[in-house]
Amino acid sequence: MDLKKIEKVSKIYLKELISSFAKIDKLKKLRFFSGIHFKDALSQFNKRIEKYSRATRESNKVWNKVELSRSGERPQCRDYIKGIFEDFTELSGDRLTGDDSSIVAGLGRIGGRTVAVVGHNKGRNTNERIKHNFGMGIPQGYRKSCRIMKLADKFGFPVITFIDTPGAYAGLEAEDNGQSAAISGSIRLMFELNVPVISVLIGEGGSGGALALAVGDEVAMLENSTYSVISPEACSAILWKDSTGKKLAARALRITSKDLLKLGAIERVIHEPIGGAQKDPGRMIKIVKKYINDALGRLGKYQPEQLRLKRAEKFENIGFFTYG
């Protein structure tokens, strides 16, 4: 038995391994327990260690991606806006109760045409992060987004969204103000748009707060971005009943761009400069600009009604199930 291998296995698995090791140890002491059975049990135990250490290695790899996707060094929504759109003009407020600076919205120009741009902005230093509430949207933000998307729909402007959020803000005021309805309302509105919608996940795609802006005709993920139904930390706390399982949860949830492409939840992976977007932000922004231009070209072929039908059909066809 290779004890060094056990050391590298995630803590979560250790308890199970130790208890089955104790069982094997007991077997060894039984007088009538034949050697063959013992060997069998031991080889199975070794296989399990092998399996768990592989899972642990993979989990560590996925976790590196999670950390990279959250890194403050990566270009953020405002960087993309500045590098991609001319004449960008920010628009504020939901016209109901206020503004949300975690979500940026406005109009700009690309390829000689006007588009509406909406995205989460996390902020880089502490001050910025507090100002932008770490990119965690509140109802005012989702309603502002709806207002700008409606404006785009009215004038026939395509909508570009950038997604980068740990999730919608979990606060008392946000709840009192109808966080649920703000998110579902944003999703619904995006299905009703008669203009092309392009969504790009640039960093962290956290749950409903991310989906609220990600109902695109084309949804693309940057290579090192993640997109998940729940944060690995929260998932681990609920299912593993232990926060040390966050890396295992990250692996189990399949949250990398490659996984999502394979599952059919997104249309495209946008490759990043070697080592990640943070190594060469200028180039990253150029790559995303080219992607948006190309996508606008692809989607420009469709009639407004066709776009809406295809969008609904695409999302309504997602799911794996069986009969019987």
Add this chain to the structure above:
Amino acid sequence: MDKSQKHKCEACGKDIEQEVLIKNLNVCPYCGHHEYIGCRRRLDITVDEGSFKEMDSDMRSVDFLKFRDLKKYSQRLEEAREKTGLSEAIITGEAGIEGYGVAIGVMDFGFMGGSMGSVVGEKIKNLCNRSIKNDIPLIIFSSSGGARMQEGIISLMQMAKTVSSVGRVMACNIPYISVITNPTTGGVSASFSTIADIIIAEPGALFCFAGPRVVRQTMKKDIPDDFGLAERNLANGQVDMIVSRSDMKETLARLIRLLRG
């Protein structure tokens, strides 16, 4: 079950005879607390006797991610089926409510916390299609902790899927009534359950996006006792009305009558 057995009310702590509790639709006769009620029983007390025709009864979840936490997803599914006698967290079909034909879906919190995975999403989509095809109002009783983590990103996508489906019903000018029962949170509260012509909540139902534990953690301070409850949601303008279980059927029938002009 022994009918003379006593049941302690979760809210007021008073002993209730099992027989009384059942007769009272699982509502405490002393304090009016609405307790959990399974989806089959819910249908029994909501739709006209013998009118329910189930759809997609043989649709099953698959463990397509080979998701394993402390247990395998496939094992959790098996246990949930055994425990509840249900095949999934929602039961859907056509029924009559005081003679009105409806497409009705009822979620069951007992099945993996009522979580929404591919099957819940697909059943709702098919229910919506039935509502459109037969031009009958859509009614969904929600009760869910949110999206089903064991289906990863595909469960998040069910939020978009169900919003699109109920949106198509509403675009046909067919009434859609959402009934919020305890608890309705996360991916279900932030999708089809809050996209409705009318939103009704049962008394005392927890109805929020983030649960009280998470919000307390984020805010790092105490939150009001009535956080996320139906009554607070009513005061905040998030639901149309609060309707007790015993009045639900009559209210739904009246709303259909009104909405159908």
